[in-house]
Amino acid sequence: MKPIGPKPRPRRFHQASWDEPVIFELSRPGQRGVLLPPVEAEIEREVGHPARELPGTLRRTTPPALPELSQNQVLRHYARLSQETLGVDLNPDIGQGTCTMKYSPKVNEQLARNPRLTELHPLQDEATVQGILEVMHRLEAMLGEISGMDRVTLQPGAGSAAIYANVCMIRACQAARGQGERDEVITTIFSHPSNAAAARVAGYRVITLYPDADGYPDLEALKAAVSPRTAGLLITNPEDTGIFNPRIAEFVRVVHEAGGLCSYDQANANGILGITRAREAGFDLCHFNLHKTFSTPHGCGGPGAGACGVTAELAPFLPVPTVECDDGRYRLDYERPQSIGKVRPFYGVTPNLLRAYAWIMSLGAAGLRRVAEIAVLNNNYLLHQVLQIRGVSAPYAAGKRRIEQVRYSWEQLARDTGVRSEDLEIRVADYGMHYWTSHHPFVVPEPMTLEPTESYSRADLDDYAAVLRQISDEAYSRPEVVTTAPHRSTVHRTRQESFDDPDQWAVTWRAYLRKTGQDRG
Amino acid sequence: MPAGEPGAHPYIPNSVPEVQQEMLRAVGAASVEEFYADIPRELRVEGLLHLPAPLLSEAELTRHVEGLLARNTSTRDALSFLGAGCYQHQVPAVCDEINGRGEFLTAYAGEPYEDHGRFQALFEYQSLMGELLDADVVNVPNYDGFQAAATALRMACRLTGREAVLLPEQLDPDKLSMVRNYLRPDVSMAQVPFLPESGLLDPDALRAMLSDRVAAVYFENPGYLGVLETGAEGLAAAAHSAGALAVVGVNPLSLGVVRPPAQYGADLACGDIQSLGIHQHYGGGHGGFIASADDPRFVMEFPSRLFGIAPTIVEGEYGFGDVAYERTSFARREEGKEWVGTAAGLWGITAGVYLALMGPQGMKEIGEGLMQRCRYLMGRVAAIPGLRVPFAATPHFTEFVVTLDGTGRTAAQVNRALLERGIFGGKDLSADFPSLGQSLLLCVSEVHTGEDLDRLVDALREVVR
Structure with a gap:
């Protein structure tokens, strides 16, 4: 045999293309995907059928038109759809800039699937969850060191939720100081849109700064924007251009002198870990996206995890509960009267907290x-x-x-x-x-x-x-x-017109059937 | 050479020093320091951060982390009756298999061409939820049920142009806290009391609180204290008579047997999908949904992404994409509807797998079985001297309140004594609902056998004797 010739660059590729029907089309009446444990006969004898005795206004009379499939059909359908999805595991995911698509280590996956994490209920007695509380406490301390901030909360569900939590802490802090008249937030156009959007939800008017001629955030524009109405600055650094703002400490100083607070969106922290921190630049608050910088997988758009760091001055406003440690015993502290309250059920996206902890532990300083x-x-x-x-x-x-x-x-x-x-x-x-x-x-x-x-x-x-x-x-x-691309994708170019036309758009299979005049098969 | 460990790190291919030198030469840089020229000296970290020594090998890391987790006692190690917003159910193996596949696990935000499968799987999730909810529009999951309720209420305010909402008194205090904070800037809130004899929302009190300022009446079915709102239709009608919307929070797992909110007048349904094939994860397994009719006024108020189906240029091929993208904060920053971002896509796919596995029969059987176990346990618990089940005549789904006032013991004492017997008791309601006295919220699951339920009853009897 002659040697096989060299691989061309770029490589020859074709995305998996299974021509997979929508799952409802695979249904056949009577098939089952899973079976349930039966209720014991003696229980049924004793209580009858309470679901069937529900009053007519509350009893479901028409079963939901869910598909009926055997287990292997469901598995195969979704396995095929997964093959038609290009995760980081399959490609050098360089192209989704700002998203920090790094490797999510498999050992962390195994650890996050440990039943002593997955099968914990969040309201268990603290004595039975000392291990996970210790993980959270240690992770907080590590993120505190990485950011230089005094306290950290791990509760927000992802980056935008963390931005929102920080804006809420700014609002609560200024309300406590009697500064309720501060109703403007300043951000930059190269900071993530959620800085502007979450601030608006929290009740602020948003001022957006554009870059100067060199692409740096415009210091003169900031000076012109600050006023006694300035609540705070929400800014990314480096911005989405990849340019680090060398005058960041001055930006913070200008806002502080105007009486505002400064929150650092650290979505782009991956290039500055251990190089520079929120603390030294003078920030009052910051946040990390654990699904970006700290390697937790992106999960087709979540769950992610967000972590907010704050100075001691802002710490009273952190969401409840915080994780505290007294003499080696970990506990959840709800007795924080100035807290903004909850931003999410329970304590955060715990499996991702464990993955982020394991990732940092596998690298060290x-x-x-x-x-x-x-x-x-x-x-x-x-x-x-x-x-x-x-x-x-x-x-x-x-x-x-x-x-x-x-x-x-x-x-x-x-x-x-x-x-x-x-x-x-x-x-x-x-x-x-x-x-x-x-x-x-x-x-x-x-x-x-x-x-x-x-x-x-x-x-x-x-x-x-x-x-x-x-x-x-x-x-x-x-x-x-x-x-005319794509040519080697799962599908060909989609006709876009329907997506913005209320008469044609279809967000569910049932809406699609209705709008295309088809009966249910 | 950059600072750091001398050897190559398995997560960092270019940690090989020779490769770095070649790359530096290629770009004409003497060292990586040149790349940081814009960072002022006074902002630089001196030396290394103070972090624990790394555990570089998988063996060391696994031993350390598993050692920490071994200090937890899970709901498999003990017998748990905890609910209150996070539920123990059997997670079908296929759910874990699918959400563990690297393609789904590690994808993010690609286009419908390289991520066709992600778009289809989430479109199918929306569609399966649509059948369960009898609704034509369901969003790509947002963070959790709290967020879903808060956003549904903001949507109602925008839709009606009003700025007040009514919520039930019997609400998860954590949810109330989150929603209050979310509505704080411009929406006022009031709570409608519940009837002490039934646990149901007081319809007369609701009618008295309605006005032309009220944008939405929010209630839950089942409610936080476990009862099913038998008066749901009347509550929705009362809201409508005042020009307000009816917004209903539901546990989707109940909808195989309980009517979906759209069928008794709800304009928006919302809730959490954790009970659909997602582990408890110490409270880290939540995802939120919002559903409405296919009315463009409603659709245009959703902050979340909505994936739609459309033809491609090839006959017989399904394409997918974003419906009405211009409403989002991705498109319009602060002019968009609230905000959208990374939320709970993988949990959405998982819940879709769950519903596809369960089918209509599975959803009916699980609902029936849960209600049977719940009624059985309620009856047995109520028969214990000193214990009382306050809303026993009202239908319940999986959870119910038991008051301990007749035992002279606090809820905390009872829970502690149960824990000594290997049982996680109920959520202690005493501080949040003082009108219920010393009380617990107990929750059943299909993983409970009759023997498990009897074991709790025996333990309770012993503990309060």
Whole structure:
């Protein structure tokens, strides 16, 4: 046999395509997926059938039209759908910038599935949950050290919930100080949209700052925005451009001098772990996304986990309960009269707290710093590779290095070829990768946001750049290949018109059947 | 070379020093320090953070973490009757198998082309919940049932242009706390009392509290104290007569036997999906749902993503995408509806798997069996001298209140004594519901055998003697 030839780059890929029906179409009356333990005959004799004795207004007369499938059919259906989903386990997930798509270690998965965690009820006696309380207490302490803050809560369900909790603490703190007239929150356009949106829900008017000519948050604009109505600043650093704001301490000082509080959205913390902290920059509050920086899996959009860090001054306002330790005995403390109360049932997304704890323990201080440094090295290496591709640029801060991600622009490519960033987003799927444009509005024209994290090898980065180079070449030579993508995906281009038309949109199978005039089979 | 451990770390491919040198050379940098040039010296961490020494090998890490977890006693080690918002049910093995698959576990926010399966699985979740709830619109899960209630109430305020809501007195105090904080800026709240003899919401008190300021009447079915609101239809009608919406929180597991809220007049239904195939996770397994009719006025007020089905350019192919995306904070920042972000997608997929496994027959059987066990335990507990089940004549789903005032013992004492016998008793209601005296909220599960129920009854009898 002759040697088999080398692999082409980019690799030949085709996404799994099972042509899977919607689950209702697989139903056959009478089939069962699971059986239930029967109620003992003597119990039934004693109590009869209370469900059947419900008053007519409360008794369900028509059974829910759920599908009827055997167990193997359900398994196979969902296993196929999973194959049609591109998780981090399957691709160097560099393209979903701002999301910090890093490796979620499998050993942590095993630990999080331990029955002594999964089968704990949150209202058990504290004596029976000392282990998980110790994990939470230790994780709080570690995140306190990583941020420099005095106290940490692990309760918020994810990053946006943590932003919201921080805004609520600002509101409660200022109410306690008799500063209820402070009703404005300042954020930047390159901070996550939830900073603006959660502040609005909490009752604030939102002022959004745009960058200066170099792409840095605009200090003069901040000075013009602060006033006696300023409640606080909600800001990301580095911002979603990957640019670190070197005047961050001055931003904080300006807001403090105006009487406001400063909350640090640390969604982009991966490149600065052990390098710089919220405390030294003067922040009053901060938050981490444990599903980003601390490796817990993203779960198709959650559950994530959020952690808020605060200074001692803000600590009285933390959600209840806090986890306290007295002489080696852990307990939950609800006696916090100034607390904002609950932001979520119970104590947080506990399995993710355990995973984050295990991740930090598997790295230690030197390991965390190494995570940051290599995430940043990877990013600057990828930046260098991408900038050699025709049609793409990295606006702002020309010639400067970036932290852990870059917001690029394909403006030149669009001008030259008519191919838009949103076309590239779809075409990248043909190569087995992800790609993301940007949050809205698109301040950077034809945006692309890449964040390679520490989890990918140099070869992975080269592979990703090779895909972009290939698609750029296609745009210049055969643009229709890009604009008619996908070609090797699970499905072909979806007709979008119905999604914004109330007469056509269908959020459930039953609505689809009704709107397309079909009877139930 | 960057600071750190000398050897390669298994989670960091480029921790090999030679690779780093090649990459630095490629970008023309002398060291990683150059990348941090924008960070002022005074903001830099000196040396290393003070963290525990790492456990670099899986063996060390597993031993350490399992050692910590071994200090917990789980609801499998003991016999548990705890509920109150987090429920012990049998989780079908296929649920864990599917949510453990790396493709679903580690995907996030891709497009419908590389993540077609994620979109279909969540569309199916919405559809399965839609059948259970008899509703044409169900959201991609939000954080939890608390958030679902809070958002449903904000939706009702936007829909009616009003700024007051009525909630039941018999509400989870934690949920009340979260909702109060969420509505604080511009919505006022009042609580409708319950009738002491039945545990049901007082319809006369409700009517007296209604006005043209009230956007929504919120109640739960089953309520926090376990009773099924037999007057649900009247409560919804009362809300409507004042121009308010009826918003109903439900345990979806009850809907194989209990009518879904849409069939007795609810405009919005909401709740938590933890009981649908998700472990208790010490309270970390929650996801929220909101459901409505397919009325564009309602649809446009949802903050969450709504996945829709549509044709592709190929005949016979299903495509999926975001319905009415422009309403979200992703599209419009603070001008969007509340906010959307990472919430509970994997739990949504899991709940979908659960409903597909259960089917209509499974949902009927589990509802019937839970109500039988609940009534059996209520009857046995009520027969113990000194114990009283206050709302015994009202139908219950899985939970019920027992008052201990006739025993001279506190709820905490009783729970402690049960714990000594390997039983996790009920949630202690005494502080939050003083009108119920010293009381517990007990909860049954289909994992309880008759012997388990009798064991609790025997233990209670012994403890209060």
